[in-house]
Amino acid sequence: MSASPDEPAGTGASAAAPDDAGSSEVGSAELDQAISRVEHELGRLFARIRVSWREAATTVHPDLQPLGYQVLTSIATGKATSAGAIIERLQTDKSAVSRQVRQLEELGLVESVRDPDDRRARVLVATDLAQERVALARSRYEARLGERLRRWSAEDLDHFTELLAAFGD
Numbered sequence: 001m002s003a004s005p006d007e008p009a010g011t012g013a014s015a016a017a018p019d020d021a022g023s024s025e026v027g028s029a030e031l032d033q034a035i036s037r038v039e040h041e042l043g044r045l046f047a048r049i050r051v052s053w054r055e056a057a058t059t060v061h062p063d064l065q066p067l068g069y070q071v072l073t074s075i076a077t078g079k080a081t082s083a084g085a086i087i088e089r090l091q092t093d094k095s096a097v098s099r100q101v102r103q104l105e106e107l108g109l110v111e112s113v114r115d116p117d118d119r120r121a122r123v124l125v126a127t128d129l130a131q132e133r134v135a136l137a138r139s140r141y142e143a144r145l146g147e148r149l150r151r152w153s154a155e156d157l158d159h160f161t162e163l164l165a166a167f168g169d
Helices: 018-061 066-076 083-090 094-106 128-149 154-168
Strands: 109-116 118-127
Touching: 018 066, 018 128, 066 083, 066 094, 066 118, 066 128, 083 094, 109 128, 118 128
Parallel strands: none
Antiparallel strands: 109 118
16 A cells, blocks of 8 residues: 555555554545545536536537537637547547537538638638627626636635646646
8 A cells, every 4th residue: 555645655554553554545535535535526527517518519509419509619719620629629529529510500600611721622710690699608608607716715716626637637
């Protein structure tokens, strides 16, 4: 067993005196419970994010699915303007992206145009209508997020940002 971050190397449970063995088991149980609480809260957060995507998709168009919204925002922001780039960005399969792009084109939200840098290739661009609807959906989301985060102090937000960054590494 390795040492906890608060213990110097070599002072973990295996090196502890017999009297200390029970306390390290309690510490491990507490850590396991804390990890379970984090997992639970992450699950709740991910569920809320999925609801937000669904609401944003509906704001853009009542028939749009959450994945379609993610595809559209990737295109609208210029972060991914080809099917391959969208697949890579969203870590999803080609058929799902194809269906979503087709629907976005049918809804008048996306157009396929010649790539100005390579006239043989095509790129996907968001229509003006799509840009307006995405902006509306984003403003609603940002207002809700801002409302929640404004309840915290700047110090708490900075700490939260640091923890998120560390967790993402």
